[in-house]
Amino acid sequence: MEMSMVDKTRSVIENLVREGSFKWLIKTRTFFGEEFEEMGKSQSSGNNWITELAPMANLVVRRCSKILGISTSELQENFNAEASDSIKHPSLYARNFLEYCCFRALALSTQIKGYPNDKKFRQLIFDMMLAWEFPAASGQLLDNIHDVVTVGVEAFSRIGPAVPIIANVIISDNLFEVLTESTAGRLQFSVYEKYLSGLERAIRKLKTQSESSLLSAFRSAKGEKVLEVEGTITSQPVLQHVGISTWPGRLVLTDHAIYFEALRLLSYDTAKRYDLSDDLKQVIKPELTGPLGTRLFDKAVSYKSISLSEPAVMEFPELKGHTRRDYWLAIIREILYVHRFIHKFQITGVERDETLLKAILGILRVQALKEISSSIPLCCESLLMFNLCDKLPGGDLILETLANMSTSRESYRTNNFIAKGGMYSISSLAMASNLGSVFGMSSSVPNEAGLVVGEIAVGEMTSLERSVKESKSSYKEVVIAQETVDGVKVNDIETNLAVMKELLSPVTELGKWLLSLAYWEDPLKSMIFCSVFTYVICWGWLSYAFALTFIFMAVFMVLTRCFSQGRSVNELKVVVPPAMNTMEQLLAVQNAISQAEELIRDGNIVLLKLRALQLSIFPQASQKCAVLLLITALIMAFVPVKYIILLVFLDAFTMYSPLRKASTERWTRRLREWWFSVPAALVVLERAKENKKKR
Template identity: 45%
Template sequence: METEEETTTTPTTNGGVKLGMWETILRNHHNSLKSLFHLKKPDSIITDHSSVNSPKPIPQLSPIANEVVSTSSKILGVSTNELQHAFDSELPLGVKELLTYARHLVEFCSFKAIQKLSRTSDYLSDSEFRRFTFDVMLAWEAPSVHADQLVTESPTSNDETVGDEDDASLFYSSSTNMAVQVDDKKTVGLEAFSRIAPVCILIADIITVHNLFDALTNSSGRRLHFLVYDKYIRSLDKVIRNSKNVLASSVGNLQLAEEEIVLDVDGIIPTQPVLQHIGIAAWPGRLTLTNYALYFESLGVGVHEKAIRYDLGADMKQVIKPELTGPLGARLFDKAVMYKSTSVAEPVYFEFPEFKANLRRDYWLDISLEILRAHRFVRKFGLKDTQKLEVLARANLGIFRYRALKEAFKFFSSNYKTLLTFNLAETLPRGDRILQTLSNSLTNSTAASGKRDISANVERKKQSAVSPAAVVALFCLGFKSKKAADIYEETTAVCDIRVGEINPLDMAVKQSLLDTGKAEAAQATVDQVKVEGIDTNVAVMKELLFPVIESANRLQLLASWKDFYRSTAFLILGCFVIIRGWIQYLLPTIFLFIAIIMLWRRHFRKGGALEPFTVRPPPNRNAVEQLLTLQEAITQFESLIQAGNIALLKIRALLLAILPQATETVALFLVFIAAVFAFVPPKYILLVIFIECYTREMPCRRESSKRWIRRFREWWIRIPAAPVELVKPEECKKRK
């Protein structure tokens, strides 16, 4: 069977090609979008050995790459020879090197074909478009005739197991069963997917494409199967159609502006309402998110009342975060999103009741924050007109992709929220650089003018600019507005990726992902060394601080004067260092010594595994004993805070002269200290402090030191504390 299928697309020696699956399908669908893949000619012309219908294979390309180039030529309405000649003449020599010629030729032809197909309205519903884009990824992985062939049968063979009905998750329901049905060799890796998928910005964004691939290949060993890819595209098409239908029915009710797009609606099903809490009052209703605002329509007697608009676009210090809520203002259920801004008198809570976890709340939190952060990005970088529309369009498409994954595969993953560009930039390392790069690209972008069958060269100085691809994509899908129409008419290049070039956004994302990998690896080591129990953590800390504790014990032993000769020697050494002014070099010497030890270890360890740190854990304690230990620690901490407050109140009493004699004594002492600091060099002050503290335990000073400390404590005890009055604020809750 494999031999027969291969012969249907293998070029013959006389330059002809036998009719394959593409020709059979396309002849039967002349009146649909699929006719773009085949020139509309009679059957007698199809069998003719013309340059378009029977293209001569390019020697440098693999069979699958030749199939992609052939299909691209049919979509564009030119021969493969003309495409190759355009590639040779239009692109610089740097992308036509021997080792990369085949891959860049595949990119050149397929990019133009995908861009042309992306300007139609229903290309996502075309199964041949989905098959073609997947074949492009396969060809990108094995473009050269000398490359290892990853596909042993025709790349355009139709998978009859894929239907158009939207049933349950096809791949994730049983990954083992799916692996049997799909040829393992016909899968796509991350590099090919991240290169080809963003060419159609509706399918993937260049910033989040790596996370999209991770979500699609979560259960397939980091290789993307066509069935999963097809399922995702069909779900994306369904989501966009639903949004268009909701938009058509909501324009009048919500009084939407011309450029507003409905992204999602919740609370339509009576058994799953959305509750709006203001104060202690709550109303069920319907919540709608657009690319500019949140709308809540409270449910009246059988109908929805006039919608309340919560603006996300204006600069009103909006705050959106998860929050607890419940009946009568009780904080019981973690299923709400709080909205607060200067336009509302008090915070508004949107509760999403459900029995399982809080998935609805998390989803609405993510998509609402995405729109809010997109508008903040626009204001931060001062983007206007086309650039602003492009930013919002990218946020809209990210939410559509988010919904498509969530609805297609019937389970919720924490990776889904990483498909939202501006939410992702808030959490990624160097995420601010990604946004800065995006802003620079949008600022430098200019819409190319003029149209040809094979689009013109883009000037080299414009290669780093981002075209308004998202605005054009939404316009082609039917989300029309006057500004979008003007942009559509002026724009020819609708792709952020250029043939043979790396987009600055892609470089910024890859650097961020590299840092993310390092951070995750470091966090894994942190999770491994975490221990439970207060006493165990204290034991670990004591072992880690052993050098510091041991040094402090040695100094305390010297200061106790139990060994008179060693203590005397240290005293003389310390005085000599202070008098000569060497004390300022003490800290630099310590830091330099530590640095030398670190470099020494770095040189001789040479990447070897670090030996684990050995700690002797304390005896095991049961839960009651651990609770008693925690209670004792809290009590001691409270006592320290009380002592600190009493000291501060006594100082306040001295400052306010509650005890006049004590205040006079302190004032005279402060005048004396000020004179000392004003007229005595600092090294002599430090010398006196060192001698006084270090010699307190000397045999000749021990008794007098204890006497002076006792007198100070007795004087301190006689200082009264300033009075304190606790006043509880009046609690007034607004009742509506």
């Protein structure tokens, strides 16, 4: 039985090679030629051939065994000895064993300097993803493996984060969407290779900038790395606004701060430093700018902190859109958010270095994607993990999980990785140690096996992956809800007022009904209403009445859901008011502004009269007011609340009854006359002295 399965596997591979189904693989991967030639021998002899695995998975495992310097049979023995029974379950065995081999091989491969530029390394990872999708030795998968020339999101999100520079658990899905935007949701090797080439160039650029003399006097103290520079090209200037002054210059972002160097005639002025690493209550947001302090162009970033007397605004002029501004806003916030995360959870030492490195790698990925998708604007916030956690529902829980993983690193070292060999992926810091001296961190990196514990584990979902999955599931609901919100937004003020009027119509009708009762338009209904509510208040049932109202609303919602299953949702129908021309719109705006000014003016008069009463500017009125307040205080002190509510209710709903209507009108007139006789407190208007910087 075993020999027949081997013969079948061998014949399938021979047919695939003969028919040219693997030509794309052999043509672009010459270093796999030997494996294909040896596979037939291995199957017939039984050496180094895992019967549970598909041919592609066997091919990848063979490569992993060569990297590790041990045979595939030894790898399988180690896995069987180290893995738990749940991981070795027959239905999961092939994929989990493949992950084990991949994680171990990648952990060793990333110890070679310059590995991102190694074509064999790039091709190996892509084939790991291919093999992960179809790991088991089933006949159907063998027959269809020649169709698998692209990679899906699950394989990418599982293997990609095993090399932290390629992806991480939090942003892997969003990264995959960007890479496959033009390839129908499947990752092609050509796109993947362009992405890794872009990453290699971004690393080289980071190394060149950080090793240059750029801002060396400022950066030497903290060993800051230069992540991005802008403003050196004449066609893409950066303008700094402070007050009404504007000056062109060069903007530099490091992993600790922002620097702006104003441009002189032939050189740059001394750099101004805007700190991102200390807790200075920084606020970084998009800003509008324009000539002479006007707010016209949405192309700037504002930096505000307690160390500055006024905000500093950096503008990124461009003809269309605000892509440059959005990119800089995202990467500046990423550095700010990672330092806030470090401060909040008090992360220090090696773990602090690794956390900061995660943010740096995220910025490098965005830079690589900008290269390969220059025609498509990127949503940078969704590709930077700390930006994304700030936006995702439950993002704070993701950060808490990440912090717990960092602070419990010691338990990972002693309990997990050392005890279970290659059951975990490699960490960012261990991976970056061989990318060059530019990634050298402030803390010494001990050569311990436990340090390489990463974010994913063989055959298991780590706590971080669970948090991310739950958060993204909630985020999908938020996106769906936001789509409904965007669908009902209208820009016309008249239409918005019409929609609001229609939505508030039930409340309006209820208000009209209560007013009709209060004005005793139907004496019988008003009498019944007052009697019922008087009885409820006297017996102390008011809280039960409100509770019954809420119960009625809940029951109504449940019944509506039950009886409306499968039916179309009732749409709100609004009669759109006739469209106005430009002049009518301007007049309507002017009228609205006039009404708002009148309301504010009347409100100020009320406040000034109350101030006059308080300060006894008009003694007679103040005396009457003081007596009224004293009586009210005595009533509230000695009369039970139940009776106070009863008195207020009866007074309000019997004011316009036939018996009290004449006296109510008389007292209302006297109260209005008294209010008009109260003078307003004096106001002295002083003009503030303008003290703005001018250059």
